[in-house]
Amino acid sequence: MRYAVVSDIHSNLEAFQVALGRLEGDDHLLCLGDIVGYGPNPNECLELLRGRINTTVLGNHDVAAIDNFGIEWFNPAAREAIRWTQGVLNAENKAWLNTLGYEYRDPAFLMVHGAPSPDYFEYILDKDTARKAFDSTDAPLILIGHTHIAEMYALAADGTISHRHFQNGGTVELDPAFRYIVNVGSVGQPRDLNPQASFGFYQPDERRIEVTRFDYPIAAVQEKIECAHLPEVLARRLGLGR
Numbered sequence: 230m231r232y233a234v235v236s237d238i239h240s241n242l243e244a245f246q247v248a249l250g251r252l253e254g255d256d257h258l259l260c261l262g263d264i265v266g267y268g269p270n271p272n273e274c275l276e277l278l279r280g281r282i283n284t285t286v287l288g289n290h291d292v293a294a295i296d297n298f299g300i301e302w303f304n305p306a307a308r309e310a311i312r313w314t315q316g317v318l319n320a321e322n323k324a325w326l327n328t329l330g331y332e333y334r335d336p337a338f339l340m341v342h343g344a345p346s347p348d349y350f351e352y353i354l355d356k357d358t359a360r361k362a363f364d365s366t367d368a369p370l371i372l373i374g375h376t377h378i379a380e381m382y383a384l385a386a387d388g389t390i391s392h393r394h395f396q397n398g399g400t401v402e403l404d405p406a407f408r409y410i411v412n413v414g415s416v417g418q419p420r421d422l423n424p425q426a427s428f429g430f431y432q433p434d435e436r437r438i439e440v441t442r443f444d445y446p447i448a449a450v451q452e453k454i455e456c457a458h459l460p461e462v463l464a465r466r467l468g469l470g471r
Contacts, residue, residue, distance in 0.1 A: 232258075232432075237377055245277060265294050309460055310463060370411065381395070385407055401440075426442065
């Protein structure tokens, strides 16, 4: 089996459509949350995701869209966008979001939005927060999103942690002597100074994860954001990748 691992779609239909177009029919889709928020097409993105055989966990924007949880921590643009999202989400999609869990555990990997329990929405941004995440679970591979930065942390048997960015994509060869945290980046709003969208292919039999970057029609999404009267900064940052 090959898994396609996506995260932080953030209602960016154009980017998500291009990502899905790169999948093969028997790829199993894993989604690490934040399907909604920021962008102009929450219902369409949810319906595309629900139309695939997939496994999905909740992101902080998904939870906020359901019941305002954590919205006090959002910046003003994010808060305005989630209020708008709440106003346009249809009942069926909102109910589906409400069925999702915060984590999914497979013998080979753990899926969470930000970090392992107990704080699923903590940001893993450096080796210290990566170590805390490794200490919170025995999973050999932790798949995350949340930061919108494609990168990897590897924990060796002697406790040392190495780090690698995937600003332009790249491949992780999974050594069984190490444990890994892999952030596949963001489909809908990259923040690593590369505006190309990002997601990953995970092949457990070959012990490999490939992070792939791709172009999509950014201008079309920016126009939709403007037409929806969402904060202008949300359109501008798509072109900057930050």
